[in-house]
Amino acid sequence: MAYEEVLFPVVFTGKKKYYGIPHESKPNFNKKPFIQEVEIVKRDHSTLFHKIGKHIIDESMRLENSCTMHQIIKDILRGSVKDISQTDLNDLIKTAVWKLDKDNKSVQHFMSRMWDRHTREEADAKQLIKKGLTPEPYLYEIPEPGEWFEFVIVKNDLSQKVGDKMEYPKVARQLGKKIDISYYLNSVVSFCACFINYEDIYQLLPEAVLKALKKLKDANKAKHNGVSGDNKDAGVADEDDLDEEDEDEIDEDEVVKIRDALAQKSAEKWVRGYIKELHTGPKKNHAIISYL
Structure with a gap:
């Protein structure tokens, strides 16, 4: 952790990504959250992005909060994204x-x-x-x-x-x-997903992670061997090609990176589905649904 004092409450959103209320010499819950590597702090994002991010962090940091991160995300999306097409420029x-x-x-x-x-x-x-x-x-x-x-x-x-x-x-x-509402929706989807992608329901089985890693290694091997995109089978290993020597060469950091990317993708799918739910009913907003 980059912050060496006490953070409470604290939320971890990924490897070296977290935020919390800092307490230095004595407990103080009135301080601004310390934020490490969470996208909200980037200057180039839109005000809409910052508002949603700040709302999520503020809600999750409330001492009296009893909601899960999923519920917080749902409540905030309901209030901010449902009518995104009417957002002030x-x-x-x-x-x-x-x-x-x-x-x-x-x-x-x-x-x-x-x-x-x-x-x-x-x-x-x-x-x-x-x-x-x-x-x-x-x-x-x-x-x-x-x-x-x-x-x-x-x-x-x-x-x-x-x-x-x-x-x-x-x-x-x-x-x-x-x-282009789709552009802004996609950035919101990706951002919200990073707060929940650690949950068990978004974690893929080890077999799926290894399969994705093997696919990446095959692609890199094909590229290294100069195999063209037209010959998809050339340079690609069979199912049993990952022998013990290959397994020893598997980079643990690479496995973590792929696992996190797959979890993020799974969480993004849920966020998109929830936003679509917000626009179904008697007055369906087909414009928003089509963007997702």
């Missing part, structure tokens, strides 16, 4: 930093698009000025390298790349662009 704004030397493909692609639009705006403005007209303020301002900027994710029927869906909030408002 300000709560969906995300942030990112543009660095010329950083290989962030989505941000770099988005900035390339913004430069093209900004260049066109400048050319149009010059033409208007020549005619004695006053051009409109630029919509597509370019941040300085290393500067943080705001964006939202909008629908794009021509591309599913995040870099093609990123848009400045003021552009989304002015041009009436529709928010």
